[in-house]
Amino acid sequence: MADVTGPDPSVAAFAAAVATATPFLAGVRGLPTTAGPVELPRTLPEGPGPDVAAAVHHLARDLAPGIMPSPGPRYFGFVTGGTLPSALAAEVLVGAWDQNVALAAMSPALAEVESVTAEWVADLLGLPAGLSAGFVTGATMANWTALAAARHHLLTAAGWDLEADGMAGSPPITVVVGAERHSAIDLSLRYLGFGRSQLVVVPADDQGRMDAAALAHTMPTVAAPAIVCAQAGNVNSGSIDPMDTISDIARAAGAWLHVDAAVGAWLAASARLRPQLAGWERADSWALDAHKGLNTGYDSGIVLTAHPASHRAATQATAAYLPASADHRDGSAWTPEGSRRGRALGVYAVLRQLGRSGVADLVERQCDLAARFAEGLARIPGVTVANEVTANQVLVRFAGGDAVTHRVVALVQEGGVCWMGGTRWRDAACMRISVSNWMTTPADVDRAIDEVSRCWAEAHSR
Numbered sequence: 001m002a003d004v005t006g007p008d009p010s011v012a013a014f015a016a017a018v019a020t021a022t023p024f025l026a027g028v029r030g031l032p033t034t035a036g037p038v039e040l041p042r043t044l045p046e047g048p049g050p051d052v053a054a055a056v057h058h059l060a061r062d063l064a065p066g067i068m069p070s071p072g073p074r075y076f077g078f079v080t081g082g083t084l085p086s087a088l089a090a091e092v093l094v095g096a097w098d099q100n101v102a103l104a105a106m107s108p109a110l111a112e113v114e115s116v117t118a119e120w121v122a123d124l125l126g127l128p129a130g131l132s133a134g135f136v137t138g139a140t141m142a143n144w145t146a147l148a149a150a151r152h153h154l155l156t157a158a159g160w161d162l163e164a165d166g167m168a169g170s171p172p173i174t175v176v177v178g179a180e181r182h183s184a185i186d187l188s189l190r191y192l193g194f195g196r197s198q199l200v201v202v203p204a205d206d207q208g209r210m211d212a213a214a215l216a217h218t219m220p221t222v223a224a225p226a227i228v229c230a231q232a233g234n235v236n237s238g239s240i241d242p243m244d245t246i247s248d249i250a251r252a253a254g255a256w257l258h259v260d261a262a263v264g265a266w267l268a269a270s271a272r273l274r275p276q277l278a279g280w281e282r283a284d285s286w287a288l289d290a291h292k293g294l295n296t297g298y299d300s301g302i303v304l305t306a307h308p309a310s311h312r313a314a315t316q317a318t319a320a321y322l323p324a325s326a327d328h329r330d331g332s333a334w335t336p337e338g339s340r341r342g343r344a345l346g347v348y349a350v351l352r353q354l355g356r357s358g359v360a361d362l363v364e365r366q367c368d369l370a371a372r373f374a375e376g377l378a379r380i381p382g383v384t385v386a387n388e389v390t391a392n393q394v395l396v397r398f399a400g401g402d403a404v405t406h407r408v409v410a411l412v413q414e415g416g417v418c419w420m421g422g423t424r425w426r427d428a429a430c431m432r433i434s435v436s437n438w439m440t441t442p443a444d445v446d447r448a449i450d451e452v453s454r455c456w457a458e459a460h461s462r
């Protein structure tokens, strides 16, 4: 029997979690950007602990040294994004409400959230109305879902019943990709039965953009049916493929055009930045990542397609106990997943809180601060900005070669003032800076520039 006289244990655990998380959130702007290893007890408890609230505090205490303050304003690693206050609140509600968003029958509220969010995202980004949408874990699964829809669509048009007869013996599909595509494209294609050596690779220019002239040259030589995978937002440089020309070429060839827009999509929310993506609205499918520029929590990928029937055919399961609801949204039908959390709520909450202009300000600020980084760093003798900074990404090289650059990156990471990762770009080691957090201010960027300058001085004085 539950103890009806004491506090509800769920409420007590919830309060303990909030009490534990509050000082972290309140202090995250000042925490050193470092994390170390943690060691948890290795012995499985033999039975229940006495007090769930105490257990929450113990858990947080044990894990604290290994929690990277990546939600803070001077974490510039990877393309992590932060979590906006509205998105964080949504995460908490998703946990408390514990809705299964597989079927509308399980959560009418979250089904409606998914419907509205899908429409708002397309509207915000200048994409057509009437797209199909799936809310998936991240851009990897968004790419996978879009490419699964493409595969179904093209094979059906070729008279092949993929669901009945599988891939073996099916008409071949040519997949055309850019040389600077994200590894998630290769991974998604691999899951779908397309191997690396089967890809037609179009060269990229010095900013990592697909060379449209080379694509125009290639398309007439490849066998139909074909999928073209373009990219809006290179994960290193932030550069966006020339979407207008690529759309024309793909359309003329009768190919399915997919856009991996995990990094660049949110630029389209800004009237100032949207021209960089002009023409992307004519694609057949798009993969977005809300946890990046839009600053929702993980996991929050979104797939959109202009071919709802093919999308649904690729991912919908059927079973006797699954109701067929034509007039409601069954979220699972649009993803490879079954039971799912209400991850669209974070996106909905952000869009409802910020509105069109608020999202535009958010992404413009990220790009403006990246430009400030680039200007500040370029003024330091021996420091070279290695990319055209057109979005939120900055790549930096240090005089003296790869070893020196590695050393500067390591010193910055040890210093705890800010955190930047390393990468390789155009055959040289670079420091990679991603400005993707709503919390970051000009003062944070200036402080980070000073810290990079200090580490650079230390690295080359040795």
Ligand SMILES: *Cc1c(COP(=O)(O)O)cnc(C)c1O
Binding pocket: 079, 137, 138, 139, 140, 141, 182, 184, 185, 231, 233, 234, 235, 260, 261, 262, 263, 289, 301
């Ligand atoms: C981040 C990213 C992905 C993968 O996204 P996940 O959310 O990690 O699955 C795919 N493509 C590009 C261009 C990305 O930047």
